[in-house]
Amino acid sequence: MATVHPISRFPTAHASAAPAAGAESPMPRTAIAVHKLELAFGERKVIDGVSLDIPEGQFLSIVGPSGCGKTTLLNLLAGLIDAPYLGTLRLGGAAPRLGDERIAYMLARDSLLPWRSALENASYGMQIRGVPPQAREARARDLLKRVGLAGFENTYPKHLSHGMRQRCALARTFALDAPFLLMDEPFGALDAQTKLQLEELLVELWQQERRTVVFITHDLAEAIAISDRVVVMGARPGRIVADLPIDLPRPRSVRELQKEPHFHELYAKIWQTLEQGWRHSDDE
Numbered sequence: 001m002a003t004v005h006p007i008s009r010f011p012t013a014h015a016s017a018a019p020a021a022g023a024e025s026p027m028p029r030t031a032i033a034v035h036k037l038e039l040a041f042g043e044r045k046v047i048d049g050v051s052l053d054i055p056e057g058q059f060l061s062i063v064g065p066s067g068c069g070k071t072t073l074l075n076l077l078a079g080l081i082d083a084p085y086l087g088t089l090r091l092g093g094a095a096p097r098l099g100d101e102r103i104a105y106m107l108a109r110d111s112l113l114p115w116r117s118a119l120e121n122a123s124y125g126m127q128i129r130g131v132p133p134q135a136r137e138a139r140a141r142d143l144l145k146r147v148g149l150a151g152f153e154n155t156y157p158k159h160l161s162h163g164m165r166q167r168c169a170l171a172r173t174f175a176l177d178a179p180f181l182l183m184d185e186p187f188g189a190l191d192a193q194t195k196l197q198l199e200e201l202l203v204e205l206w207q208q209e210r211r212t213v214v215f216i217t218h219d220l221a222e223a224i225a226i227s228d229r230v231v232v233m234g235a236r237p238g239r240i241v242a243d244l245p246i247d248l249p250r251p252r253s254v255r256e257l258q259k260e261p262h263f264h265e266l267y268a269k270i271w272q273t274l275e276q277g278w279r280h281s282d283d284e
């Protein structure tokens with residue numbers, strides 16, 4: 001039986017599964033669990049019966065037509081939606097919570113602070129979380145170097161290109177050392193070439209520092225190239241219409257993958273399910 005959870009409070013019905021705050025316990029095999037999720041905004045049902053188990057360290061992408069509830073799902077996981085939902089949501093065994101330090105969230109538009117340099121931006125999240133100055137500076141410098149921004153540490157966002165700002169945002173996101181990475185079309189506003197570079201960087205960083213990732217995109221080629229698994233959502237109301245493993249070898253290079261015949265086979269197969277999703281939402 002599904003339960004209604006006001007998001008602002010921890011539900012008690014399943015709380016026994018959650019480790020006590022600060023307790024040392026191994027991460028469960030399933031890092032993110034979504035079970036029979038339903039959500040309505042007023043009269044409109046936006047998410048209908050979504051279930052998803054995401055193992056620890058998996059890179060999962062979600063694709064689907066505009067308005068099918070991708071951002072809503074991500075926001076629910078981040079504890080950003082203050083509306084009651086049906087079903088269960090768990091991250092590392094605990095219900096979503098606003099300000100959860102285990103979550104790093106990255107958006108399409110970089111949210112760099114204009115009055116802070118690249119280095120100060122990259123270390124901002126760590127500062128909020130109380131990481132000592134020396135440690136956060138070292139970590140931020142290392143990540144800026146790894147995203148190709150060595151030499152730009154003292155540059156302010158207005159003097160960085162959009163691609164460079166997203167590199168900086170990527171550094172800041174990884175600097176948080178959060179086990180759950182929620183990414184909502186982080187490269188959606190970039191030109192094709194810059195996007196490819198950023199995808200390559202993300203894959204590289206993730207291969208070095210594993211996180212459980214939920215990545216939303218409209219770009220199916222991007223989803224296949226970077227993910228272990230692609231989930232296709234259909235619209236009105238949002239539901240899962242396909243859930244496919246991406247059996248391409250790792251470590252991968254996004255650029256090289258474009259030449260692989262299997263990459264194109266996967267593309268054609270998933271494209272078909274996307275088209276079916278669109279057709280069904282058009283029918284309604």
Ligand SMILES: Nc1ncnc2c1ncn2[C@@H]1O[C@H](COP(=O)(O)OP(=O)(O)OP(=O)(O)O)[C@@H](O)[C@H]1O
Pocket residue numbers: 041046064065066067068069070071072073
């Ligand atoms: N706060 C809100 N109040 C009411 N309706 C909302 C709210 N947020 C989203 N919606 C509605 O929920 C549906 C899903 O929106 P959502 O932003 O999750 O879609 P999406 O799949 O992320 O779309 P896109 O690909 O365009 O970003 C839409 O119909 C939208 O109008």
Ligand SMILES: [Mg+2]
Pocket residue numbers: 070071072184
């Ligand atoms: Mg969205």
